[in-house]
Amino acid sequence: MNIAIIGGGLSGLSTAAHLRLRAQRQNQPLPNITLFEASDRLGGVIHTETLTDDQGRTFVIDHGADMFATAPSAAIDLCEQLGVADQLLRPNPRGRGAMIARGNRLIPIPEGFVLMRPTKLGSMLTTPLLSLSGKLRLLRERFIARRADSSTDESVGSFVRRRLGEECLDNIVAPLVAGIYTADVDRLSMAATMKPIWDMETNDGSLAKATLRRIRTGEDTTEQASSGARYEKFRAFPNGMKQWMDTLADFMGRENIRLNSTVRSIAPLPNDRYQLNVESDTDGQSSQKFDQASHEFDQVVVSTPAHVAANLLQSLSEEAASALRSIPFASTAIVVMAVRRDCITRLPETFGFVVPPKENRRVLAGSFASTKFPQRAPDDYVIVRAFVGGVLQPEILERTDEEIVSIVRSELGDLIGLDQTQPLEDIAAVLRVVRWNNAMPQYEVGHLDKVQRIRTAVDALPHLHLNTNALGGVGIAPVIAASKRTAERIL
Numbered sequence: 001m002n003i004a005i006i007g008g009g010l011s012g013l014s015t016a017a018h019l020r021l022r023a024q025r026q027n028q029p030l031p032n033i034t035l036f037e038a039s040d041r042l043g044g045v046i047h048t049e050t051l052t053d054d055q056g057r058t059f060v061i062d063h064g065a066d067m068f069a070t071a072p073s074a075a076i077d078l079c080e081q082l083g084v085a086d087q088l089l090r091p092n093p094r095g096r097g098a099m100i101a102r103g104n105r106l107i108p109i110p111e112g113f114v115l116m117r118p119t120k121l122g123s124m125l126t127t128p129l130l131s132l133s134g135k136l137r138l139l140r141e142r143f144i145a146r147r148a149d150s151s152t153d154e155s156v157g158s159f160v161r162r163r164l165g166e167e168c169l170d171n172i173v174a175p176l177v178a179g180i181y182t183a184d185v186d187r188l189s190m191a192a193t194m195k196p197i198w199d200m201e202t203n204d205g206s207l208a209k210a211t212l213r214r215i216r217t218g219e220d221t222t223e224q225a226s227s228g229a230r231y232e233k234f235r236a237f238p239n240g241m242k243q244w245m246d247t248l249a250d251f252m253g254r255e256n257i258r259l260n261s262t263v264r265s266i267a268p269l270p271n272d273r274y275q276l277n278v279e280s281d282t283d284g285q286s287s288q289k290f291d292q293a294s295h296e297f298d299q300v301v302v303s304t305p306a307h308v309a310a311n312l313l314q315s316l317s318e319e320a321a322s323a324l325r326s327i328p329f330a331s332t333a334i335v336v337m338a339v340r341r342d343c344i345t346r347l348p349e350t351f352g353f354v355v356p357p358k359e360n361r362r363v364l365a366g367s368f369a370s371t372k373f374p375q376r377a378p379d380d381y382v383i384v385r386a387f388v389g390g391v392l393q394p395e396i397l398e399r400t401d402e403e404i405v406s407i408v409r410s411e412l413g414d415l416i417g418l419d420q421t422q423p424l425e426d427i428a429a430v431l432r433v434v435r436w437n438n439a440m441p442q443y444e445v446g447h448l449d450k451v452q453r454i455r456t457a458v459d460a461l462p463h464l465h466l467n468t469n470a471l472g473g474v475g476i477a478p479v480i481a482a483s484k485r486t487a488e489r490i491l
Helices: 010-025 074-081 121-126 132-143 156-163 166-181 195-204 207-217 242-252 306-313 318-325 394-398 401-416 447-459 476-490
Strands: 002-006 032-036 048-052 058-062 098-102 105-108 261-269 273-280 299-302 329-340 352-354 363-368 381-389 428-441 464-466
Touching (some): 002 010, 010 074, 010 242, 032 261, 074 476, 299 476, 318 447, 464 476
Parallel strands (some): 002 299, 098 352, 299 464
Antiparallel strands (some): 261 273
């Protein structure tokens, strides 16, 4: 079987890995896999730089995700199957948690509050993030009637206002959700992004009743010890997330990977096979077409961003292409700086912070990568990653790198006491502005209906498969789970 995978990001690489793993388990011949990647590297939005300066100091800088969740288990399962799970790092036990900006202060997220569900009432009643009326409104949640059975979706903003109140939404939930999806909570789909919590209302009638049930059964043990995110359920690679991409590429066989190779079109052939029109920029200057006879495939997996997939599917299914183009995307930039620890006067002990939209700041969130994983930098430096842009502030991406750095530096001065007096090059050993344009799909209300339309249209195309984070989950574990299902369908 000859299989083409278009796209060398996490989706494409993990699909290739699962194809080989499944064939091995079933004692089948290994399929002939060819992976086409348009750029000059693998990993897509996952990338790591390891830098050593002239003084011999080494910094590990992730440009995108710097760790992955173990629940759901698809990602950790794949690591175990590839024999690399014993290499994984756990986040530093000290400092697990996050904070929320209010004015120039950073206030800890109440212990036991994860996303939009309090598991410890005591911490919610004492937090300065909510007024007395906001706390009383939160306590009323168990008495709020569940939604109508006819309701199939709702925005995250609407759900939280209805169940927890406006103040809890504005002060706690909105910044936490925006930190994950760079989204507008009043457009983000509850059914598509927060399905477990959406189902709690359906099954238990309220989040408070669902939480009480889960505490009794021991399901909320990790949540009760968390603040903002369940950091115990995250892992990372010692040399950054690129190490994982390299592991996947080595496992599938680098001889099967074609970098700088852009698939221009997919044409159906008799017997439900496909012809790929591929252009290769092998030397960075000339562009040549591959021999067509060698690019006929029995199965094709499209693992590209939605807008690229739409162009490839246009001639095969207008319905799928149209629905893919209707999914909006957000752009973001990450300012990464490795700063001398003595130049930050109010460094939090937590892993990071988020900023409520109502604060009217440009920085959406910040994280301290070397706090999470001390191996990332020398002890006297801190790796700070500040996020800007997203759905609510797309205009900031139009600014130059220098302007974005200036904005971020000023706001970090307010929030963590970053030195504003010395030249930045004197206090920062590393400075990067990483731009991810149209990289984050927005699962807005009605998204699941679009997904169903796309899946129905693609299912009508024999031996063609679509695997993209625009459909079934933006996290690493959901992407790998989708890749596994794709491999199972093929074999």
